[in-house]
Amino acid sequence: MEFRAVRNGEVRLNVAVEGEGPLILCVHGWPELWYSWRHQLEHFSKLGFKVAALDVRGYGGSDRPHAIAAYTLKEIASDVAAVIDALGGGRAILFGHDWGAPIVWNSALLHPGKVTAVAGLSVPYMPRGDISFIELAKVLYKDRFFYQLYFQQEGPPEDEFEADVGAALRKVYYSASGDAPRDGLNMVKSPNSRMLDGLVDPDPFPAWLSSADLKVYTEAFEASGFRGPFNRYRAQNLDFAELAAFAGAHIRQPAFFVAGERDPVRHFIGGADLYANPGAACDDFRGSVIIPKVGHWVQQEAPDETNLALEAFLKGL
Numbered sequence: 001m002e003f004r005a006v007r008n009g010e011v012r013l014n015v016a017v018e019g020e021g022p023l024i025l026c027v028h029g030w031p032e033l034w035y036s037w038r039h040q041l042e043h044f045s046k047l048g049f050k051v052a053a054l055d056v057r058g059y060g061g062s063d064r065p066h067a068i069a070a071y072t073l074k075e076i077a078s079d080v081a082a083v084i085d086a087l088g089g090g091r092a093i094l095f096g097h098d099w100g101a102p103i104v105w106n107s108a109l110l111h112p113g114k115v116t117a118v119a120g121l122s123v124p125y126m127p128r129g130d131i132s133f134i135e136l137a138k139v140l141y142k143d144r145f146f147y148q149l150y151f152q153q154e155g156p157p158e159d160e161f162e163a164d165v166g167a168a169l170r171k172v173y174y175s176a177s178g179d180a181p182r183d184g185l186n187m188v189k190s191p192n193s194r195m196l197d198g199l200v201d202p203d204p205f206p207a208w209l210s211s212a213d214l215k216v217y218t219e220a221f222e223a224s225g226f227r228g229p230f231n232r233y234r235a236q237n238l239d240f241a242e243l244a245a246f247a248g249a250h251i252r253q254p255a256f257f258v259a260g261e262r263d264p265v266r267h268f269i270g271g272a273d274l275y276a277n278p279g280a281a282c283d284d285f286r287g288s289v290i291i292p293k294v295g296h297w298v299q300q301e302a303p304d305e306t307n308l309a310l311e312a313f314l315k316g317l
Contacts, residue, residue, distance in 0.1 A: 001041060003061070006054075008082035011070075014061030015054040015083055019045025023088030026053040027080065029098020029122070030229050031161075031169060033060045035216050036097065039303035040310070047311065052087050054079070056100070058228020060220045071231040074242045077107040084114045093317075095310065097121035097299060099232055108253050109246050117317055119256040119310055121298050122265055124278035128247045132240035134233075140269060145193045147185070151233040160194050161226045166218040171199035173214075178262040178295035179206045185264040185296075208301045248281075255282040256313040258306055260294030286313055 001018040016034045018041045026037040037053035044051045055062040057079055058071060065071070080103065084092040093116055096104030101120035108115040129136075137146050151157050161168040172195075175184040180200070187198055205214065257278040259266070266275050279285030289309040291302045299306045 006083050006086045008079045011057055011063045013054050013079055013083060015052050016041060017052045017087065019050050021048040021050050023092040024049045024051045025083055025092045025094055027096040027100035027103045028056060029100045031172060033217060033220055036300055040299060040307060043307045052083060054083055058231060060224060064224060064228045068231045068234045069238060071235045072242055073102060073106045073239045074110065076103050077110045080107040081111045081114055090114055091116055094118045098123060105251060108251050109249055115253055117254040119313055121258045122263055122296055124257055124274060125251050125281055127249055127281045128243050132237050134236040145189045145191050147195050148233050150195055151230045157195060157230050158226045160196060165221045167201050168196055169217050170205060171196055171201050173209060173297060174202045175199045176264055176296035177206065178260055178293050178301055251282040254284045254286050254317055256286045257288035258298060258309050259290055260296060260298045260301065261290050261292045262294060263296045265296060286316055
């Protein structure tokens, strides 16, 4: 494996690359790094693909612009397009997890000629609706805590997470995993709570994330801080304005979905199962795999099952 620096205008992106062949570009979510795709880099490079996993802007070894407007889906999709041009000759298959899923879904909309197929992990494709998700969340979570609303503040979330980066990451990773109690990340608490209030810091941590793995994440966030990652949440109303032309738009490329059965994202909207029909707005949907007993960090909690599911998708292209 090697690391490549790819530039998109003034933004420098750190990209891990392994193997040779058609490009698969992997995009991580919050709060992760290229490292969250380590199992996929190894597996798919052995199958004859060039597999790349970038640090999304704001994370790890990539540049960290200060402005919230630098973190819209349109801006980050332009990073994806730049990496596709630099490493894939202008064409790539995209895998995205957590925030990486909306990033790859929207990259398929914004740069359709560059994206040959797309797989989302944990977050299904949902077209732009009548209001932004963050405005919807203000209604749905009017009387209780919701982490995305908490992250809209500039300063307090950074202070909370940066006070003890290792503990913050352990609590978040565990609380959204399949090992945590079912209320985990979605526990009911007052709207003036902080993100880490009530979250368990497990000792020992479940085996799917070793102490060495946790050290990689902790050292990276101690160096980079959390403003860039939180800015992705703060940019959602800007997304709503910038993507107005794509209201109701469908994904036209071959599409696939993978998630953990116990992922808290599944029930972000009370009374609804967001995984019930993940291909509803995909014109060439190739199916979904929901992995039993697994939580949000699906490609790390269940790498073998995730790899087999994605491999089957690729064989069908």
